[in-house]
Amino acid sequence: MNIEHLKLFVRIASTANISLAGRELNISPAVASAHIGKLEETLGVRLIHRTTRKVSLTDDGKLFLPHAQEVLDSIETAQAAVGSGAQTPQGTLRVTAPASFGxxxxxPAIPVFLEQYPKLNIDFRFSDSILDxxxxxxxxxIRDAELKDSNLHAKKLADDKRIIVAAKSYIDKYGAPETPSDLKNHKIVNLTGLEVWDFKGAHGVTSVKTPNYLRMDNGEAVRDACIQGCGITLTATWCSYPQLESGELVQILQDFPLATDCALWAVYPSNRLLAPKVRAFIDFLAERFSGTPYWDEKLSGLVV
Known part of the structure; x- marks a missing residue:
């Protein structure tokens, strides 16, 4: 089985485009199509559906994909374990992360990382959706959600502290809620999927379904709307620390902390041998965000 054919198949699965996947690997569309045909012939099954507009994986292709990826990962790890690769991570590192955090x-961290590992290049996909x-x-x-897939491993990078904030202009106009139950009478700016806020209290956790005055699918957009006085929001300190420092946003409901146990994680496939480029990147981020992360250090005394 040809390794280059496997690489091409994995990239087609990601891009849903034979020509684009071929360009990434410096081969023409005609050659890329021929390579996939050879791979299908070798396996004796059809791996992709071809139409004039796009390609998609067949059921056999979906079954084959994780095995193809595992083979490629194992080969890359084996190559990196000997020779110059043992000391110098190299190749393309593909990373997905939440858009705002990325x-x-x-x-800001990437120039430092790539200066340490000049033979690496990085392919980022920033999205607030969790990509497979x-x-x-x-x-x-990089994820700020609980790891649910047992086929993946995760390393904690930092705590993900959440607080309730508002702009001073909003508080001056509408006042600040004194208890979580008061939120139903206020304008709320929500991140899509985070409309229910859980608070710690003397008698346990209280869940508040907040009204959606504004709802958006990007954390920075939610924060910026809040800065403009559009309403109250739940935010991560890593997202809003500059505005909390400057006073554009202030913490409210300090006596009612959120019942969250969030963290930022580096998630990776559960291979027995971790590719040096992956280990280098994870170790770099773990060191950069270790202890109290820099964004929370800046907020010492400003938030509780």
Whole structure:
């Protein structure tokens, strides 16, 4: 079985486009199509559906994909374990991360990382949707959600502290809620999927279904709407620490902390041998965000 054919198949699964996958691997569309035909002939099954507009995996293709990815990962790990690769991570590192966290905290860190590992290049996919690691061909996923897939491993990078905030202009106009139950009488700016807020109290956890005055699918957009006085929001300190420092946003309901146990994780496939490029990236982020992360250090004394 040809390894280059496997690489092409994995990229087609990610891009849903034979020509695009071929360009990524520096081969023409005609050659790419021929390679996939050879792979299907070798396996004796059809792996992809071809139409004039796009391609998609067949049921056999979906079954074959994780095995193809595992073979490629094992080969890359084996190659990196000997020779110059043992000391120098190299190749393309594919990473997916939440859009806001990626822009605010990964992009500023990348020049330092790539200076340490000049033979690496990085392919980022920033999205607030959780992308499938196998189908996307990702080496690492940065996530702030609970790991549910037992076929993946995760390393904690930092705590993900959540607080309730509002702009001073909003408080001056509408006042601040004194208890979580008061939120039903206020304008709320929500991140899609986070409309129910859970608070710790003397008698346990209280869940409040907040009204959607505004709802958006991006954390920075939610924060910015709140800055403009559109309403109250639940935010991560890593997202809003500059505005909390400047006073554009202030914490409210301090006596009612959120009942959350969130963290930022580096998630990766559960291979017995971890590719050096993956280990280097995870170790770099773990060191950068270790202890009290820098965004929470900046907020010492400003939030509880």
């Amino acid at each position: 822009r605010m905290h990964l992009i 690691m196998v189908e996307g061909g990702f080496d690492v996923a």
